[in-house]
Amino acid sequence: MRHFIRILFIFLAVLPLAACDRPAEDPGPAVTYSVYRHSMDGAPTSTDPAQASHIYANFLAVNLYDTLYRYKYLARPYQLEPNLAEGLPQVSADGLIYTIRIKPGVHFIDDPAFPDGKGRVVRAEDFVYSIKRHFDPKTRAQGAWLWQGKIVGLDSWKENGSNYDQEIPGLKALDDRTLQIQLIKPFPQLTHTLAQGFSAIVSREAVDYYGPEFPIRPVGSGPYRLVSFNSASAVLVRNERFREEPFSLEAEGYDPVSHGHLALDRLEGRVPPFSDRIEIEFITEDAARWNAFLAGELDFVKVPVSQFDQVLQQREPPALKPAFAEKYNLLANLESGFVHTDFNMDDPRIGYHPDPRQNARNQALRCAIIKAFDWQKRNEVFYYGIGQVFAGIIPPAAPEFDQKQDQAAIIRDLAGARKLLGDNDWSADNLPVLEYGFSSSVTERQMFEQFRSFMGEMGYPPEKIRPLTFATYGDYARAFLNREVMLITTGWTMDYPDAENTVQLFYGPNSSPGSNSANYNNPEFNRLYRSSSGMQASDMRTAMYRHMNQLVIDDCATISGISRRLILLWSRKLAALPDRSFVGGYFFRFASVDAAEPESRGAGQ
């Protein structure tokens, strides 16, 4: 027995050594090192730009790889800024031909994928290759929809078997540093798509060399390279060969009034990336993330809604309690997207119906449900009352958002709702059973129960409102993309600051499995969308967008919507503006942690 215990102790002593993985190349945190400890509320599974479909994956893609464009760090509204490109694209008069020059002497990081392990120069051909990958089924890429049907020859390249040696007339490298893109029809949002993680530039050598492992073996030319990556964390270290471009407050859109407190001025002229090492913790559980932040284990956190009470002194505008203000900076970030609950218009029980009378009754029912929905309470309970409720489908983050939009669609009117039901012969007996879909999680279940209780107050029998639950989001998506869900609650994060990106959600031809999960199909709306989509931003285009917005509201196709406001906190030793809408993870290179200061601060509290 004693012998056994001794063996056991030896075993226990050895275990932790076996369990810690630190590759030899990782120098580890050292004294002269500045380490930024970031946290995310979701975890990416892939660093492959082709799979950068959500904000978490985008963070990694744009820091490990280069994109042609990015958004200015500080300027609002968001402005495009050349990244790997030398300048903004030269566009032909008809808006169809884009010519882009890329910066000279940019290298991929050293990696065994290259001959001799030396990273080679990034060429225009690499960009062409990277976009082609989205149209190769083997990549399982998720960004093809951005360019589908828009670039000459790209779609037929795929139909011909995605052969990389075949040239595409509309997507060419004229020489090592010059790119040319030819569009089928004008697509004014093209440059925006080149600032997304999806369009980040990979090398063919690395894709071929790592094969299926490529998503976890990034070889890029971005400001950082990857040291370790798993479902709990990712560690990035500075790419020593990243091009030297001194930080300029003016070029990034610095405004002393709104940015003065961020201590960014001392960074002027220094060369990013400012942090030597970035440790990203993926912590989906709100409470755990928050506690880790309070314990000083993280420099940045998205504050869970349940903690807003503890943290905020006032709501409008959000301000911190003194105890927090002393230690942390605050950003109340309106998300670049919105949450809405669509009616499946394809379902004759609630949507379009061939019989005009029933069609009108269904519409009255939808409108009554919208009237009975209490946005104020939804906002209060789930978003601490600081989310922004708006009518329709153009969220406040879009430049085309209308401050003067009629608010009737988001003001609760129980009496009106009941009257509408009564006028259209709806009664507790003949109301249809509503199936409300969600993927099983605490919050989504609570939202369902709240919805049921709102409807109950209008007189909708609670037993006629049923949950349709799915164990994973993927299964939920399968169900609503196959039009099997009656009430579909989803969120949409805008890809670029242009309302085209949200009105397309209700464009008829985009019906499921496209992103129009309401399967809304209004000929007038469709016509307006077709004629506005190729237009440059203008008052006229804005008016068309707003008209489309009103059509969706009048047809009562969706209960919409709310833009959540994120409360972001970060330690005062971190000089940064960690805004994550549109600009995504681009701020990482500018995030500067003062290595000397935190100790004194920690000791002095």
Added chain:
Amino acid sequence: MSFRNRPWQRLRTDKAGLTGLVIVTAFFLLAAAVWAGFLGESWSEAGGGRWESAGAQHWFGTNVLGQDIFLRSVYSVRTAFEIGLVVSVLSTVIGAVLGAAAGWYSNTWVDGTIQWMKGVLDSIPFYLFVAAVAFALQGVYWAMHIAMIATFWTTTGRLVRAEVLKIKSQEFVLAARAIGLPGPLILIRHVLPNTAHILLIQSSMVFVAAIKAEVVLSFLGLGVQDGVSWGLMLAESTQEILAGHFNNFLSASLMLFILLLGFNLLADALQDAFDPRQAAL
């Protein structure tokens, strides 16, 4: 007859066991009241404010939606009994039938097949199996119950098989065989009744296991889908407990604890009374 009565006498003097019985009965009455519609009807109404504290209006306070936590935890008693009863009764019946068949026809293909099924089900980690069943039967109300029944019968089956093997060679069975009674009849009339104490003890243990599993499954999002349960309340509480809202957590975990304690005490007492030597093995 006196031999048979002794366990009940022993049980009657077991204070812990009686406490268990009282607890279980009290909870059962509560569940019955909910079933009958006297209690907890309005568990899903969101009438109160956000996170109200306990008071005359809401005895255990309200949750984030303003739902009454007392009503929810009482309604959950019904959910718990529904799961516990369905799972324990069905898994005991299946375990009894298959275990008896395996024991009676030991060393034949019947036994072999049943043993193989048992081996297969025991070799898949429980939560993985349940998760898989929940997926395969997506949208089926009984998915979780089915998964639990499919895994919980095996222990009962093993115990019954062992007991039947023992009983099979006893004189009264041999005699029944000698006079030419058909096998299944002997099994049902004479053998199975002698395993009753095992079934009683096992079903109370399965009841406990089922309720405990429900909590974890509901936390993982694989459990109760329409309704409320202590598992769902605890899942909810994990999101608010660190913000200092303990009502959900306290009421769900306390009620859960008391009911489980009642069942465990009862099961212990039954075991001590009927089968003192085998207790807890």
Added chain:
Amino acid sequence: MRYALNKIFHGLLLVLGVTLISFILMVWFGPDQTYSLVGKNATAEQIAEVRHELGYDRSFALRYAGYLKQLFTLDLGSSHSSGEPVNSILARTIPVTLALMVPGFVLGNLLGIALGLLSVQQKGRWTDRLITGFSVSSMSISFLVIIILMQVILSTPYGLNLFPVRGWQVNDPGSYLKYVAVPTLSLIFITLGYNTRFYRAVFAEEAGRDHIRTARAYGASTATILWKHVLKNSLVPIITRFMFSIPLIVVSGSLLIESYFGIPGIGKVTFDAITSGDQPVLKAVVGLTAIAFVLIQVLTDFLYKLVDPRIG
């Protein structure tokens, strides 16, 4: 020899059964990853392409045969989510899980044995009653409740605030102790009730046997009896319990702890694979667990013989 062949044959049948059932449940009817892999504005063709790439469009027999082949060649393919080879995922996560679970598992059992012995030694006295009462109470608390309580008490400002709330930033023995403490204490508490009760029953039965009574009659001290005879003779059930717990603590046991504390072990990977529908990972975990179970059964038989040659 015949015995061994028979064992192996039965083992193979078990493996076939387990793989078939888990294949049907987790793969054939299992989660479908297609819709989380397609882009925002997918077309029906793109969905078909992804299904093809994932192999969802192949026949049942082909896919099942492919699965068996993967298991027997241990070439488990790559995760559909990240592309990382499943073998490397296992190699990365299993050590973490072992480091996480072994201390709690071992301590929980040792404590259980100690309490069990103490309880038997003091049978009927208040120590025994206290221990029994404790184990019944501990068995009546939900796994989840214990984890939540431990976290609140040990890692938050509402309690002692001694340890990190979650995570696994382990790079030296110090940080290991820091991160393993709360999960270990939770695990001990979760299993202690069951362990104590189990060992108490085993020891009580052993202590009631004739040869122990004889030894006692010859005046051997209680401690000697417990250590020399009872413990030694109880080795078979102890070994069985240990052995059969191994696949369970590696997968089931760690599922909740790892997903709650955000620890990148095999339990969390499996849980993530379930919720994201990453079939290659799921298939590997289930298949390998089943094989481990069968191997352990054979090994346990062998160990029995070593401990007690009379068992055959």
